[in-house]
Amino acid sequence: MLSSSSFVKKELNFTKMCFLVNCLKRWKSSQQWLIRQNADPYVEKARIYNYRCRSAFKLLEMNDKTNILMPGLTVVDLGASPGSWSQVAVQKTNADGADKSKPKGTVLSIDKLQIFPIPGATIMSNMDFSTIEAHDKVVEALNGKKVDVVLSDMAPSATGVKELDKDRIIGLCYMAIRFAALVTRNDGNLLIKVWDGKEVPILEMDLERFYKSIKILKPQASRSESSEKFLLARGFKGIQRPLANGRWG
Ligand SMILES: C[S@@+](CC[C@H](N)C(=O)[O-])C[C@H]1O[C@@H](n2cnc3c(N)ncnc32)[C@H](O)[C@@H]1O
Structure with a gap:
């Protein structure tokens, strides 16, 4: 039988071992991440074009195919941090007024994290968009202005449990749809990110x-091993609201 002190020693050794194994695993995955980043042409391209991250090229590519972003449009970018989609949205809508010959657009960038200033964009940082209160605040900030395009690249931090992560991103998608229904002008568009799964057809x-x-769009800049894809919903039909006479219109 083990004495209590040798039992404690064994336990401590086991805890130390687990800690070391976890450190090793983390080190290995960060090494893999570094190797992948260094070999990724979009990472280098993002540096050259001064985008905050490689995601910019996903939106640029999807926009080249669909032309959803144009000068003069009003865009809300959900899950905008660090800000590369907003940078693209500002350029494409001319929200910074860089091109005097074209109409000036509006870009509103929202994230639960900090977003550092982006010339031409209005920033709403530290805003958790999974709450109705956040929607209300943004609706108020828009002050009746209708939105042409809602973008959502929102993604929860991965827990590693795939099914749970997929459920959580679907939850964020429905929040984006709810918000878009409140603010989008008739015929406006919505672009949302999902992780592929059985909920996507629903x-x-x-x-x-x-x-x-x-x-459904899968830009080349989206890593092939990622289950990420984008749903582009075009031509908002409007929602029926109760009228004063009790009817719906
Ligand atoms: C893939 S990143 C977006 C990258 C961004 N489109 C860009 O190009 O820089 C996903 C973002 O979604 C944000 N996010 C996740 N859950 C959110 C929530 N509940 N409310 C607001 N933002 C959220 C994260 O903070 C993260 O910044």
């Missing part, structure tokens, strides 16, 4: 109730 069906067409 999400598509729900989007069809509010939008004329739904398209």
Whole structure:
């Protein structure tokens, strides 16, 4: 039988071992991340074009195919930190007024994290968009201005449990849809990120109730090993609201 002191020693050794194994695992995955980053052409391109991250090229590519961002449009970017999609949105909508010959757009960037200032964009940092209160604040800030495009690249921090992570991103998608329904002008568009899974077809069906067409996009800049894809919902049909006479309109 083990004496209590040798039992404690054994326990401590086991805890130390677990700690070391975990450190090793973390070190290995950060090494893999570094190797992948260094070999990624979009990381280098982002540095050259002064984008805050490689995601910029996903939006640029999707916009080249669909032309959803144009000078003069009003765009809300959900899950905007660190800010590369907002940088693209500012350029494409001319929200910084860089091109005097074209109409000036508006970009509103929202994230639960800090977003450092982006010339031409209005920033709402530290805002958890999974709450109705956050939606209310943004609706108030828009002051009746209708939105042409809602972008959502929101993604929860991964827990490592795939099914749970997928459920959480779907939850964020429905929050983006709810918000878009409140603020989008008729015929406006919504672009949202999902992680592929069995809920995506249901999400598509729900989007069809509010939008004329739904398209699935997987830009080349989105890593092939990632289950990430984007749903572009075009042509917002509007929502029925109760009228003063009790009817719906
Ligand atoms: C993939 S990153 C977005 C990258 C960004 N599109 C860009 O190009 O810089 C996902 C972002 O979603 C944000 N996010 C996740 N959950 C959120 C929530 N509940 N409310 C607001 N933002 C959220 C994260 O903080 C993170 O910054």
